[in-house]
Amino acid sequence: MCDAVIVAVAAESAPMPEDVPVVVVRDPLEDEGPLAGLAGAMPEVGTEFAVVVGGDMPDVSPAVLELMIATLEEDHDVEIVALQDGEKVRPLPCVLRTSSATPKVGAMVESGERRLRALLSELRIAAVPETVWRILDPSGGSLRDIDHPGDMPA
Numbered sequence: 001m002c003d004a005v006i007v008a009v010a011a012e013s014a015p016m017p018e019d020v021p022v023v024v025v026r027d028p029l030e031d032e033g034p035l036a037g038l039a040g041a042m043p044e045v046g047t048e049f050a051v052v053v054g055g056d057m058p059d060v061s062p063a064v065l066e067l068m069i070a071t072l073e074e075d076h077d078v079e080i081v082a083l084q085d086g087e088k089v090r091p092l093p094c095v096l097r098t099s100s101a102t103p104k105v106g107a108m109v110e111s112g113e114r115r116l117r118a119l120l121s122e123l124r125i126a127a128v129p130e131t132v133w134r135i136l137d138p139s140g141g142s143l144r145d146i147d148h149p150g151d152m153p154a
Contacts, residue, residue, distance in 0.1 A: 032109075035119070042098065047098065048097070051068070052094045056146045057142075064083070064142045078124050078126040079104070080123040083143065092116060
């Protein structure tokens with residue numbers, strides 16, 4: 001696997017593997033929006049790629065993340081890789097090319113943008129088709145997040 005860091009954007013983060021560097025964006029930036037939190041974390045990323053997941057996404061498949069990183073490695077013009085979900089592309093999880101995404105994310109926040117979804121229209125994107133990533137994650141857990149108690153499994 002290439003040199004990458006995980007950036008967890010949320011108030012709390014699930015435990016991460018010990019051998020993978022992690023930058024966690026916590027509550028102080030919560031009122032500024034998730035994109036501002038990401039912009040604050042990106043300068044701390046000292047790796048070629050940043051794997052961005054929500055701290056409330058407990059079932060992200062490592063195999064899917066590896067596929068996303070490989071997709072970014074294959075095309076040097078791509079700045080973000082995200083997952084296709086039906087007719088739309090989801091902003092989380094995503095993998096960013098830090099050298100080009102960091103200044104663009106900062107500029108987006110300076111212009112007043114606060115939504116992670118804006119990354120999908122402002123960065124050069126490769127979307128992994130659902131038919132491809134679902135082979136590695138048939139249950140679709142890589143897109144599941146826990147926003148409400150009802151989102152928790154029984």
